[in-house]
Amino acid sequence: MTGGNETQDDALLDAVGAAFARLRRRTALVDVDPPVTRKDLTRNQVINIVDEADGEMTVGGIAHQLTVDSSVASRMVSDCIAAGLLVRAASQRDGRRTVLHLTPAGAALRDRFGSQHRQAFEHITRDWPRAKRLEFARMLIDYADAAAELGTPTAR
Structure with missing residues:
Protein backbone atom coordinates (compact mmCIF):
# COMPACT_ATOMS: atom_id res chain seq x y z
CA MET A 1 0.00 0.00 0.00
CA THR A 2 1.08 3.58 0.49
CA GLY A 3 3.01 2.95 3.68
CA GLY A 4 0.55 5.19 5.58
CA ASN A 5 -2.01 4.05 8.04
CA GLU A 6 -4.77 1.61 7.09
CA THR A 7 -7.47 4.28 7.15
CA GLN A 8 -5.63 6.35 4.55
CA ASP A 9 -4.93 3.25 2.46
CA ASP A 10 -8.59 2.22 2.61
CA ALA A 11 -9.71 5.73 1.61
CA LEU A 12 -7.32 5.63 -1.34
CA LEU A 13 -8.59 2.24 -2.50
CA ASP A 14 -12.22 3.30 -1.95
CA ALA A 15 -11.65 6.25 -4.30
CA VAL A 16 -10.69 3.99 -7.21
CA GLY A 17 -14.30 3.32 -8.28
CA ALA A 18 -15.16 7.00 -8.53
CA ALA A 19 -11.88 7.62 -10.37
CA PHE A 20 -12.78 4.98 -12.98
CA ALA A 21 -16.20 6.58 -13.45
CA ARG A 22 -14.64 10.05 -13.94
CA LEU A 23 -12.06 8.59 -16.29
CA ARG A 24 -14.75 7.02 -18.48
CA ARG A 25 -16.84 10.22 -18.58
CA ARG A 26 -14.05 12.74 -18.98
CA THR A 27 -11.70 11.02 -21.41
CA ALA A 28 -14.37 11.16 -24.12
CA LEU A 29 -14.43 14.96 -23.73
CA VAL A 30 -10.81 15.43 -24.83
CA ASP A 31 -10.52 17.00 -28.29
CA VAL A 32 -8.82 14.53 -30.61
CA ASP A 33 -8.36 14.43 -34.36
CA PRO A 34 -10.62 13.24 -35.85
Whole structure:
Protein backbone atom coordinates (compact mmCIF):
# COMPACT_ATOMS: atom_id res chain seq x y z
CA MET A 1 0.00 0.00 0.00
CA THR A 2 1.08 3.58 0.49
CA GLY A 3 3.01 2.95 3.68
CA GLY A 4 0.55 5.19 5.58
CA ASN A 5 -2.01 4.05 8.04
CA GLU A 6 -4.77 1.61 7.09
CA THR A 7 -7.47 4.28 7.15
CA GLN A 8 -5.63 6.35 4.55
CA ASP A 9 -4.93 3.25 2.46
CA ASP A 10 -8.59 2.22 2.61
CA ALA A 11 -9.71 5.73 1.61
CA LEU A 12 -7.32 5.63 -1.34
CA LEU A 13 -8.59 2.24 -2.50
CA ASP A 14 -12.22 3.30 -1.95
CA ALA A 15 -11.65 6.25 -4.30
CA VAL A 16 -10.69 3.99 -7.21
CA GLY A 17 -14.30 3.32 -8.28
CA ALA A 18 -15.16 7.00 -8.53
CA ALA A 19 -11.88 7.62 -10.37
CA PHE A 20 -12.78 4.98 -12.98
CA ALA A 21 -16.20 6.58 -13.45
CA ARG A 22 -14.64 10.05 -13.94
CA LEU A 23 -12.06 8.59 -16.29
CA ARG A 24 -14.75 7.02 -18.48
CA ARG A 25 -16.84 10.22 -18.58
CA ARG A 26 -14.05 12.74 -18.98
CA THR A 27 -11.70 11.02 -21.41
CA ALA A 28 -14.37 11.16 -24.12
CA LEU A 29 -14.43 14.96 -23.73
CA VAL A 30 -10.81 15.43 -24.83
CA ASP A 31 -10.52 17.00 -28.29
CA VAL A 32 -8.82 14.53 -30.61
CA ASP A 33 -8.36 14.43 -34.36
CA PRO A 34 -10.62 13.24 -35.85
CA PRO A 35 -13.29 13.84 -33.20
CA VAL A 36 -14.88 10.81 -31.53
CA THR A 37 -18.62 10.26 -31.99
CA ARG A 38 -20.96 8.22 -29.79
CA LYS A 39 -21.18 5.64 -32.59
CA ASP A 40 -17.35 5.49 -32.63
CA LEU A 41 -17.34 4.55 -28.93
CA THR A 42 -19.69 1.63 -29.55
CA ARG A 43 -17.84 0.47 -32.65
CA ASN A 44 -14.54 0.71 -30.78
CA GLN A 45 -15.80 -1.68 -28.10
CA VAL A 46 -17.00 -4.25 -30.65
CA ILE A 47 -13.90 -4.00 -32.84
CA ASN A 48 -11.57 -4.40 -29.86
CA ILE A 49 -13.43 -7.45 -28.57
CA VAL A 50 -13.20 -9.14 -31.97
CA ASP A 51 -9.56 -8.10 -32.41
CA GLU A 52 -8.47 -9.24 -28.94
CA ALA A 53 -10.33 -12.56 -29.03
CA ASP A 54 -8.17 -15.56 -28.31
CA GLY A 55 -9.87 -17.67 -30.94
CA GLU A 56 -13.23 -17.18 -32.55
CA MET A 57 -15.69 -14.46 -31.53
CA THR A 58 -19.46 -14.62 -31.96
CA VAL A 59 -22.30 -12.18 -31.37
CA GLY A 60 -23.04 -14.10 -28.16
CA GLY A 61 -19.43 -13.61 -27.05
CA ILE A 62 -19.73 -9.88 -27.66
CA ALA A 63 -22.97 -9.79 -25.66
CA HIS A 64 -21.27 -11.61 -22.80
CA GLN A 65 -18.21 -9.36 -22.75
CA LEU A 66 -20.28 -6.17 -22.89
CA THR A 67 -22.88 -7.58 -20.47
CA VAL A 68 -25.73 -6.70 -22.81
CA ASP A 69 -28.61 -8.71 -24.26
CA SER A 70 -27.93 -10.70 -27.41
CA SER A 71 -30.32 -8.44 -29.34
CA VAL A 72 -28.29 -5.36 -28.35
CA ALA A 73 -25.03 -7.05 -29.34
CA SER A 74 -26.59 -8.17 -32.61
CA ARG A 75 -27.53 -4.57 -33.48
CA MET A 76 -24.03 -3.38 -32.58
CA VAL A 77 -22.45 -6.07 -34.75
CA SER A 78 -24.90 -5.40 -37.61
CA ASP A 79 -23.90 -1.72 -37.53
CA CYS A 80 -20.22 -2.68 -37.77
CA ILE A 81 -20.96 -5.06 -40.65
CA ALA A 82 -23.01 -2.42 -42.50
CA ALA A 83 -20.12 0.03 -42.03
CA GLY A 84 -17.72 -2.52 -43.56
CA LEU A 85 -15.76 -3.00 -40.33
CA LEU A 86 -16.62 -6.66 -39.66
CA VAL A 87 -17.60 -9.69 -41.71
CA ARG A 88 -19.36 -12.86 -40.68
CA ALA A 89 -17.77 -16.18 -41.57
CA ALA A 90 -18.33 -19.85 -40.85
CA SER A 91 -16.40 -21.13 -37.87
CA GLN A 92 -13.36 -23.24 -38.72
CA ARG A 93 -14.11 -25.33 -35.62
CA ASP A 94 -17.85 -25.77 -36.11
CA GLY A 95 -19.35 -24.87 -39.50
CA ARG A 96 -22.78 -24.36 -37.90
CA ARG A 97 -21.49 -21.33 -35.97
CA THR A 98 -20.95 -17.87 -37.39
CA VAL A 99 -17.90 -15.94 -36.21
CA LEU A 100 -16.74 -12.37 -36.71
CA HIS A 101 -13.58 -11.05 -38.31
CA LEU A 102 -12.18 -7.55 -38.77
CA THR A 103 -12.03 -6.24 -42.31
CA PRO A 104 -9.14 -4.04 -43.46
CA ALA A 105 -11.44 -1.05 -42.81
CA GLY A 106 -12.09 -2.40 -39.30
CA ALA A 107 -8.36 -2.73 -38.66
CA ALA A 108 -7.82 0.83 -39.92
CA LEU A 109 -10.54 2.13 -37.60
CA ARG A 110 -9.02 0.16 -34.70
CA ASP A 111 -5.72 1.90 -35.41
CA ARG A 112 -7.44 5.31 -35.60
CA PHE A 113 -9.07 4.66 -32.23
CA GLY A 114 -5.66 3.74 -30.82
CA SER A 115 -4.26 7.03 -32.09
CA GLN A 116 -7.16 8.93 -30.53
CA HIS A 117 -6.63 7.17 -27.20
CA ARG A 118 -2.96 8.09 -27.27
CA GLN A 119 -3.84 11.72 -28.04
CA ALA A 120 -6.23 11.80 -25.07
CA PHE A 121 -3.68 10.12 -22.77
CA GLU A 122 -0.95 12.56 -23.78
CA HIS A 123 -3.27 15.54 -23.36
CA ILE A 124 -4.49 14.46 -19.93
CA THR A 125 -0.95 13.70 -18.69
CA ARG A 126 0.72 16.61 -20.48
CA ASP A 127 1.92 18.22 -17.23
CA TRP A 128 3.30 14.99 -15.77
CA PRO A 129 7.01 14.22 -15.77
CA ARG A 130 7.89 11.74 -18.53
CA ALA A 131 8.86 9.02 -16.05
CA LYS A 132 5.51 9.31 -14.22
CA ARG A 133 3.59 9.22 -17.52
CA LEU A 134 5.41 6.09 -18.70
CA GLU A 135 5.09 4.34 -15.33
CA PHE A 136 1.35 5.04 -15.27
CA ALA A 137 1.05 3.71 -18.85
CA ARG A 138 2.86 0.50 -17.81
CA MET A 139 0.69 0.07 -14.73
CA LEU A 140 -2.53 0.78 -16.64
CA ILE A 141 -1.61 -1.84 -19.24
CA ASP A 142 -0.75 -4.33 -16.47
CA TYR A 143 -4.13 -3.64 -14.85
CA ALA A 144 -6.00 -4.09 -18.14
CA ASP A 145 -4.09 -7.32 -18.86
CA ALA A 146 -4.93 -8.67 -15.40
CA ALA A 147 -8.60 -7.75 -15.89
CA ALA A 148 -8.60 -9.54 -19.25
CA GLU A 149 -7.49 -12.75 -17.52
CA LEU A 150 -10.59 -12.91 -15.30
CA GLY A 151 -11.90 -15.91 -17.17
CA THR A 152 -13.77 -14.12 -19.95
CA PRO A 153 -14.55 -16.72 -22.58
CA THR A 154 -13.41 -16.07 -26.14
CA ALA A 155 -16.75 -16.91 -27.70
CA ARG A 156 -20.26 -18.00 -26.81
